[in-house]
Amino acid sequence: MDAGFDFSVIWRNITYFFIGRFPHGALGGIALTLYLAVIACVLSFFGGLILGMLNISHNRVVKYVSLAVVNIIRGMPLLMVIFWMYFLLPAFMGKTVSESWTVIMALTLFTSAYMSQIVKAGIDSIPRGQTEAGLSSGLYPWQVMVYIVLPQGLRNMIPSFVNQFVSMIKDTSLAFIVGVSELTHVATQINNRTIIYPTEIFFFIAVIYFIICYAFTSLSRWLERRLAWRR
Amino acid sequence: MFKYQFDWSVVLSGQYAEWLLSGIKVTFQLSVVSIIFSFLLGLLIAVMRMSNVRPVRWFAHGYLEFFRNTPLLVQIFFWYFGSYKILPMVINDWLNRTNFEFAAAVIALTIYTSAFIAEDIRSGVRSIPKEQMEAARSSGFSYIRSMQYIILPQAVRITVPPLINQFLNLTKNSSLAMTIGVMELTYQARQVESYTFKGFEAFTAATLVYVVISMIIAGLMTLYSRKVLNPIRAK
Numbered sequence: 001m002d003a004g005f006d007f008s009v010i011w012r013n014i015t016y017f018f019i020g021r022f023p024h025g026a027l028g029g030i031a032l033t034l035y036l037a038v039i040a041c042v043l044s045f046f047g048g049l050i051l052g053m054l055n056i057s058h059n060r061v062v063k064y065v066s067l068a069v070v071n072i073i074r075g076m077p078l079l080m081v082i083f084w085m086y087f088l089l090p091a092f093m094g095k096t097v098s099e100s101w102t103v104i105m106a107l108t109l110f111t112s113a114y115m116s117q118i119v120k121a122g123i124d125s126i127p128r129g130q131t132e133a134g135l136s137s138g139l140y141p142w143q144v145m146v147y148i149v150l151p152q153g154l155r156n157m158i159p160s161f162v163n164q165f166v167s168m169i170k171d172t173s174l175a176f177i178v179g180v181s182e183l184t185h186v187a188t189q190i191n192n193r194t195i196i197y198p199t200e201i202f203f204f205i206a207v208i209y210f211i212i213c214y215a216f217t218s219l220s221r222w223l224e225r226r227l228a229w230r231r
Numbered sequence: 232m233f234k235y236q237f238d239w240s241v242v243l244s245g246q247y248a249e250w251l252l253s254g255i256k257v258t259f260q261l262s263v264v265s266i267i268f269s270f271l272l273g274l275l276i277a278v279m280r281m282s283n284v285r286p287v288r289w290f291a292h293g294y295l296e297f298f299r300n301t302p303l304l305v306q307i308f309f310w311y312f313g314s315y316k317i318l319p320m321v322i323n324d325w326l327n328r329t330n331f332e333f334a335a336a337v338i339a340l341t342i343y344t345s346a347f348i349a350e351d352i353r354s355g356v357r358s359i360p361k362e363q364m365e366a367a368r369s370s371g372f373s374y375i376r377s378m379q380y381i382i383l384p385q386a387v388r389i390t391v392p393p394l395i396n397q398f399l400n401l402t403k404n405s406s407l408a409m410t411i412g413v414m415e416l417t418y419q420a421r422q423v424e425s426y427t428f429k430g431f432e433a434f435t436a437a438t439l440v441y442v443v444i445s446m447i448i449a450g451l452m453t454l455y456s457r458k459v460l461n462p463i464r465a466k
Contacts, residue, residue, distance in 0.1 A: 005316070071442075071445075074445070075441055075442035075444075075445030076403070076438055077404065077405075079407060080417060080420075080437060080441065083421065083430075083434055091235075169302075170300075173303075173305060174304060177410065184304055184308070198308075198312035198313040199312075199313035199314075200313075201313075202312060202313045203313065206297075206306065209301050209305060210296075210297055210300045214296060217299075
């Protein structure tokens with residue numbers, strides 16, 4: 001065993017851990033982690049909504065193609081999705097795409113596939129009778145979806161969405177691989193510079209991730225209890 | 232994409248195909264070893280979590296929450312870069328003489344996945360109505376025997392699908408081991424890309440392997456729930 005721990009390396013670099021080089025340079029650290037997670041989460045909420053609706057479409061071609069897309073993405077490791085984005089985005093866009101946006105697009109695509117399953121389950125949780133009642137009142141199918149099924153279904157999905165957000169925060173750590181300076185990347189930089197404090201540094205960021213994720217996990221459990229009680 | 236010359240022979244034959252094959256082999260080894268360890272550890276943590284002894288239960292609870300709410304990548308880095316300060320010298324020496332990258336990846340994958348497995352096992356056991364245990368106990372079975380003959384056989388059948396799902400997640404997560412230099416499938420695909428610039432072909436090959444494994448297992452699970460689970464529920 002070594003001579004014990006020295007956590008002073010954390011305090012010496014504390015602002016770098018939290019905000020990177022900001023305000024004199026690019027935003028980094030925990031702030032960038034949260035920024036990536038929030039943007040990708042909002043985008044994948046809509047992505048999941050769209051994919052989920054396509055999955056239950058009455059048009060067979062649309063249904064099976066979208067199901068195939070969802071299953072292929074769910075069968076891939078996130079790391080692979082990031083490499084695909086890194087490789088394909090510039091080809092499709094015809095110009096270079098920043099690393100942050102590459103990661104945001106990869107996280108969005110990946111999480112949308114998982115969100116679509118939550119959306120599907122949420123829609124399934126609304127009794128068929130409601131759709132039938134809506135249709136026989138003379139509403140169009142899309143109106144039934146937007147005004148009757150989704151508002152109730154979304155409520156049931158809220159705890160699962162929060163859980164997905166927790167996964168998203170953990171998944172942003174993979175942005176390290178393409179050099180986005182979020183928390184994990186910042187930690188490896190500090191580790192490379194100081195060399196002798198890896199245990200302290202990685203334990204510290206594990207605790208930071210834990211605090212953030214545990215807070216949201218608790219929120220999701222609380223929401224689950226509260227929404228169940230109200231019903 | 233545009234004006235791109237496809238050349239599938241790169242990944243289908245010769246040296247680069249061999250790299251990819253060896254990557255598949257390492258992914259397979261890494262996954263199987265970690266699956267076995269994480270199942271055993273997950274079982275132990277689940278039993279501790281349901282224990283009547285408070286400190287044991289609290290420890291298991293803390294373990295679950297901590298490792299589930301921390302990114303796997305950070306855990307991999309912690310064990311790879313940081314474990315030398317917390318492990319005894321003897322183990323460090325032994326690890327350095329063996330394939331330390333592989334060992335660190337196994338440790339991280341095992342601990343991370345065991346936390347999820349423990350929760351799945353616990354909710355499987357909890358899904359068996361309490362009355363079954365009470366009925367077993369009042370028929371004269373001891374606690375252990377009630378578990379063995381009444382509760383566990385039912386719980387295991389319910390727990391199989393989520394467990395297989397965790398094993399599948401572990402296999403996909405094993406791709407993160409490339410960050411510390413374990414030469415598994417994703418690592419090799421990236422190697423092929425940087426040597427040949429044939430990224431499209433290399434990533435397609437690797438993606439196919441992951442997706443085919445996932446789909447086979449998903450198919451088996453559908454079969455399982457149709458043949459094994461539904462008949463139980465219908466009774």
